[in-house]
Amino acid sequence: MxxxxxxxxxxxxxxxxxxxxxxxxxxEAGPIEPVSRTRxxxxxxxxxxxxxxGALLLLAIIVVTAAxxxxxxxxxxxxxxxxxxxxxTAEHWLGTDTLGRDTLTRLMHGxxxxxxxxxxxxxxxxxxxxxxxxxSGYFGGVVDWxxxxxxxxxxxxxxxxxxxxxxxxxxxxLTTAMVSLGIVYAPRMYRVVRGSTLEVRREVYIExxxxxxxxxxxxxxxxxxxxxxxxxxxxxxxxxxxxxxxEVTVSLLGLGALPPTASWGSxxxxxxxxxxxxxxxxxxxxxxxxxxxxxxxxxxxxxxxxFGRETRKAS
Amino acid sequence: xxxxxxxxxxxxxxxxxxLVDARGVSVVFRKRRTLAPARQVRAxxxxxxxxxxxxxxxxxxxxxxxxxxxxxxxxxxxPTAGGTITxxxxxxxxxxxxxxxxxxxxxxxxxxDPYSSLxxxxxxxxSIAEPLLVHEKMSAKAARARxxxxxxxxxxxxxxxxxxxxxxxxxxxxxxxxxxxxxxxPRFIVCDEAVSALDVSTQNQVINLLERLRAxxxxxxxxxxxxxxxxxxxxHRVGVMYLGRIVETGPAERVYSAxxxxxxxxxxxAIPDPRRKTERIVLEGDLPDPANPPVGCPxxxxxxxxxxxxxxxxxxxxxxxxxxxxxxxxxxxxxALSGASLNELDVxxxx
Amino acid sequence: xxxxxxxxxxxxxxxxxxxxxxxWTNVVNGVxxxxxxxxxxxxxxxxxxxxxxxxxxxLRLLPSGYARTPAGHVxxxxxxxxxMPPKELRDIRGNEISMIFQExxxxxxxxxxxGDQIAEGxxxxxxxxxxxxxxxxxxxxxxxxxxxxxxxxxxxxxxxxxxxxxxxxIAMALACEPKLLIADEPATxxxxxxxxxxxxxxxxxxxxxxxxxxFITHDLGLVAELADRVVVMYAGEVVETAPALDLYDxxxxxxxxxxxxxxxxxxxxxxxxxxxxGRPPEPWRMPExxxxxxxxxxxxxECAAVxxxxxxxxxxxxxxxxxxxxxxxxxx
Numbered sequence: 001m002x003x004x005x006x007x008x009x010x011x012x013x014x015x016x017x018x019x020x021x022x023x024x025x026x027x028e029a030g031p032i033e034p035v036s037r038t039r040x041x042x043x044x045x046x047x048x049x050x051x052x053x054g055a056l057l058l059l060a061i062i063v064v065t066a067a068x069x070x071x072x073x074x075x076x077x078x079x080x081x082x083x084x085x086x087x088x089t090a091e092h093w094l095g096t097d098t099l100g101r102d103t104l105t106r107l108m109h110g111x112x113x114x115x116x117x118x119x120x121x122x123x124x125x126x127x128x129x130x131x132x133x134x135x136s137g138y139f140g141g142v143v144d145w146x147x148x149x150x151x152x153x154x155x156x157x158x159x160x161x162x163x164x165x166x167x168x169x170x171x172x173x174l175t176t177a178m179v180s181l182g183i184v185y186a187p188r189m190y191r192v193v194r195g196s197t198l199e200v201r202r203e204v205y206i207e208x209x210x211x212x213x214x215x216x217x218x219x220x221x222x223x224x225x226x227x228x229x230x231x232x233x234x235x236x237x238x239x240x241x242x243x244x245x246x247e248v249t250v251s252l253l254g255l256g257a258l259p260p261t262a263s264w265g266s267x268x269x270x271x272x273x274x275x276x277x278x279x280x281x282x283x284x285x286x287x288x289x290x291x292x293x294x295x296x297x298x299x300x301x302x303x304x305x306x307f308g309r310e311t312r313k314a315s
Numbered sequence: 316x317x318x319x320x321x322x323x324x325x326x327x328x329x330x331x332x333x334l335v336d337a338r339g340v341s342v343v344f345r346k347r348r349t350l351a352p353a354r355q356v357r358a359x360x361x362x363x364x365x366x367x368x369x370x371x372x373x374x375x376x377x378x379x380x381x382x383x384x385x386x387x388x389x390x391x392x393x394p395t396a397g398g399t400i401t402x403x404x405x406x407x408x409x410x411x412x413x414x415x416x417x418x419x420x421x422x423x424x425x426x427x428d429p430y431s432s433l434x435x436x437x438x439x440x441x442s443i444a445e446p447l448l449v450h451e452k453m454s455a456k457a458a459r460a461r462x463x464x465x466x467x468x469x470x471x472x473x474x475x476x477x478x479x480x481x482x483x484x485x486x487x488x489x490x491x492x493x494x495x496x497x498x499x500x501p502r503f504i505v506c507d508e509a510v511s512a513l514d515v516s517t518q519n520q521v522i523n524l525l526e527r528l529r530a531x532x533x534x535x536x537x538x539x540x541x542x543x544x545x546x547x548x549x550x551h552r553v554g555v556m557y558l559g560r561i562v563e564t565g566p567a568e569r570v571y572s573a574x575x576x577x578x579x580x581x582x583x584x585a586i587p588d589p590r591r592k593t594e595r596i597v598l599e600g601d602l603p604d605p606a607n608p609p610v611g612c613p614x615x616x617x618x619x620x621x622x623x624x625x626x627x628x629x630x631x632x633x634x635x636x637x638x639x640x641x642x643x644x645x646x647x648x649x650x651a652l653s654g655a656s657l658n659e660l661d662v663x664x665x666x
Numbered sequence: 667x668x669x670x671x672x673x674x675x676x677x678x679x680x681x682x683x684x685x686x687x688x689x690w691t692n693v694v695n696g697v698x699x700x701x702x703x704x705x706x707x708x709x710x711x712x713x714x715x716x717x718x719x720x721x722x723x724x725l726r727l728l729p730s731g732y733a734r735t736p737a738g739h740v741x742x743x744x745x746x747x748x749x750m751p752p753k754e755l756r757d758i759r760g761n762e763i764s765m766i767f768q769e770x771x772x773x774x775x776x777x778x779x780x781g782d783q784i785a786e787g788x789x790x791x792x793x794x795x796x797x798x799x800x801x802x803x804x805x806x807x808x809x810x811x812x813x814x815x816x817x818x819x820x821x822x823x824x825x826x827x828x829x830x831x832x833x834x835x836i837a838m839a840l841a842c843e844p845k846l847l848i849a850d851e852p853a854t855x856x857x858x859x860x861x862x863x864x865x866x867x868x869x870x871x872x873x874x875x876x877x878x879x880x881f882i883t884h885d886l887g888l889v890a891e892l893a894d895r896v897v898v899m900y901a902g903e904v905v906e907t908a909p910a911l912d913l914y915d916x917x918x919x920x921x922x923x924x925x926x927x928x929x930x931x932x933x934x935x936x937x938x939x940x941x942x943x944g945r946p947p948e949p950w951r952m953p954e955x956x957x958x959x960x961x962x963x964x965x966x967x968e969c970a971a972v973x974x975x976x977x978x979x980x981x982x983x984x985x986x987x988x989x990x991x992x993x994x995x996x997x998x
């Protein structure tokens with residue numbers, strides 16, 4: 001009963017580790033749970049049916065839209081005046097629009113533009129919000145106070161109004177619209193990252209790094225950043241969903257994608273003009289937007305649940 | 316490197332003064348409040364003690380006594396509001412920025428909660444290699460070899476290096492935290508409740524490990540704990556803290572067998588003992604509000620020997636027979652023990 | 667089982683499974699013991715031994731989707747709580763059986779005064795006016811030794827210290843005069859001095875109100891001082907039951923002996939501290955035969971068979987199949 005694992009300590013430390021199985025005999029048995037953390041998160045995500053459906057569907061959408069120039073039956077701007085506003089036919093599965101352009105083709109090309117636009121806005125929001133949130137949450141003090149007030153002010157306006165205001169200053173166009181939206185979304189990413197950093201900042205392992213003498217930037221990069229990533233990723237997928245909807249709004253108002261470029265938003269905008277005569281035109285882009293948004297939200301929920309259960313297990 | 320069997324002999328005599336010298340150290344926390352003046356708490360108040368090289372100094376007290384803050388102040392993890400701290404001949408209170416960061420390599424800490432002191436998103440190799448990469452500028456390969464060596468040194472298998480902290484039990488995590496603390500061959504380690512969160516049998520494994528490392532690498536420990544039995548086992552000398560002040564110091568044997576401060580005696584009697592012969596002294600009430608400590612002796616509100624003088628002024632530190640010091644008016648007033656232990660007083664009678 | 671008085675709580679062959687990443691995993695395996703009226707029973711074990719799970723399953727407080735009780739009975743005064751309809755169970759919970767948890771801060775609602783929270787539980791079970799319930803709350807706070815209880819009853823939890831919060835929790839648990847109090851590590855997070863106060867308080871309450879107490883802890887010293895009888899758990903099973911002092915003087919299971927031996931003593935410094943080698947097995951990787959076998963210094967060939975808990979002396983039982991050949995030392 002009283003024997004201990006003292007033997008191990010007395011071994012010359014220089015011995016090559018892990019070579020001799022016999023010398024490990026006195027050591028403690030394997031770790032409690034040989035399941036890597038990332039793998040556990042992935043497995044929990046995969047066991048969440050709606051999240052998996054969302055992810056697969058989104059993957060399909062991305063593949064189809066990315067490959068649009070190769071697989072689309074027509075050109076996106078290919079006009080056929082003789083075959084305007086046709087319903088679904090063998091040549092045009094989803095019919096044509098007022099200029100006789102193939103709706104399926106435009107949906108595929110439009111998805112490319114819409115998804116890329118949403119991604120651009122979120123990349124910009126993250127590029128601004130993530131580093132500022134890290135700095136604000138980690139260092140605190142005056143910088144934190146100023147940044148936090150700035151975020152308060154930006155978030156006091158509805159996102160879309162603010163975006164339109166910025167577009168009004170810079171001029172319309174999908175790229176400028178999405179850059180504006182990125183700036184408007186930056187406080188949302190900032191808030192989440194700052195809050196998460198504030199929590200991580202109080203963890204003992206951060207104090208441990210300080211006591212080692214690790215420089216602040218290294219602590220931020222190697223200790224804080226990996227631990228706020230779950231929160232940032234979840235926020236990222238929700239922001240993508242909102243950015244996709246925002247693209248619709250600005251394009252609908254004619255401030256986003258300019259003709260003849262197809263985007264889901266601009267398609268919906270044009271269909272909106274024909275609402276009285278051809279209500280069916282709005283159906284397909286509407287469905288595409290709804291499905292893609294749902295995908296992002298399902299993935300966000302799935303990620304949140306998968307990460308959320310990472311918290312300490314009950315004894 | 317040969318292993319020297321730890322014998323429990325007296326600590327090696329200090330040649331050039333103590334390794335750690337804390338003089339009059341104070342730490343003040345300010346808590347800003349809206350619509351009210353800031354609350355000021357002297358968490359550590361005029362604390363003085365020395366630790367010789369190779370010695371273990373135990374610091375005991377209730378939560379809120381300032382023992383953890385004292386440990387953090389020695390390592391400059393909280394700012395000091397007064398006093399000087401010398402570690403290995405260098406005044407660490409004067410260090411700033413880069414020079415402070417470089418000085419940290421010789422003084423390390425083992426934290427209480429093994430579940431949060433290792434970064435959950437990093438492999439244990441990543442955590443243990445951190446000091447090596449920061450201070451030694453080692454190559455990744457060299458650092459990895461050293462990490463494997465360290466993990467073996469604390470009694471685990473090197474093959475565990477690529478696993479994540481959540482895969483380990485509390486005791487194993489604490490061993491890994493110790494591996495990180497000794498990575499740079501520090502001279503001084505603060506163990507802040509390093510075994511409190513562990514089960515009894517695991518606790519002893521970790522204490523034995525700390526003792527072996529101390530003997531092997533001539534480490535100096537400040538061992539902070541609320542468990543008096545554990546402190547007794549590992550410490551050469553002991554300091555008892557109450558409300559931010561050290562009320563008694565002395566060789567562990569003397570403090571435990573002949574406590575000179577009523578608080579020390581109450582703490583000792585609170586240790587569970589099914590075959591208790593003496594009646595347990597149950598301290599009434601709680602710690603006074605540290606933001607608003609009583610005038611005079613901090614222990615007066617709970618002391619069964621309280622005298623008039625205790626409510627008027629702070630007792631001086633006086634020498635105790637058998638070594639150490641105590642801050643108690645009983646030494647000079649009332650029964651005037653003048654160095655004798657409290658055992659000289661009949662417990663059940665008031666002076 | 668109990669020498670005097672009637673059986674209050676009887677746990678029989680209790681099994682509990684948890685849903686983990688590896689599917690359903692057994693964590694409590696056939697636990698049986700009982701608590702008599704006015705008796706203090708200590709349930710001891712290291713973390714992961716299943717002691718808390720056992721205590722939580724008495725009042726069916728385990729999360730239903732993640733835990734299940736495939737077999738076993740928990741009888742309170744002869745009524746089986748395992749299959750009881752939720753409505754009936756609610757009448758027993760907090761009324762006849764009360765529970766105290768380890769974390770006094772998280773168990774109290776920060777938005778309500780201490781008095782409101784004690785009064786609320788009292789009114790739910792006993793009815794009466796708000797005023798009467800509030801008076802009862804003040805009375806209970808006074809009983810658990812909160813000074814100036816009449817005015818502190820209007821304080822919020824954050825105005826109480828850790829020790830006072832734990833006492834408030836005890837006051838809340840006692841307001842309905844329960845017959846059985848389940849205390850899950852009630853003193854673990856507290857200082858030794860406060861721990862001493864809480865233990866003294868529980869002993870006094872038993873003497874004054876005559877309630878039975880199931881006291882869950884990992885601290886053998888604490889349990890031996892407070893409890894009449896001790897149940898030791900290891901790896902989801904009961905390995906030994908005995909009157910507290912007998913257990914302390916002459917353990918009848920190598921695991922208990924190891925725990926006693928490893929208890930921090932006010933001994934000589936420098937000696938290497940005794941330990942139990944290795945650590946408890948994971949629930950999904952239980953050893954064949956005796957679950958303590960791989961860590962036991964006394965293990966023999968017969969330990970490869972699954973040992974049963976059996977009576978070794980009147981009032982004492984052990985799961986060690988070699989106990990007759992062993993002479994285990996008690997606490998030094």
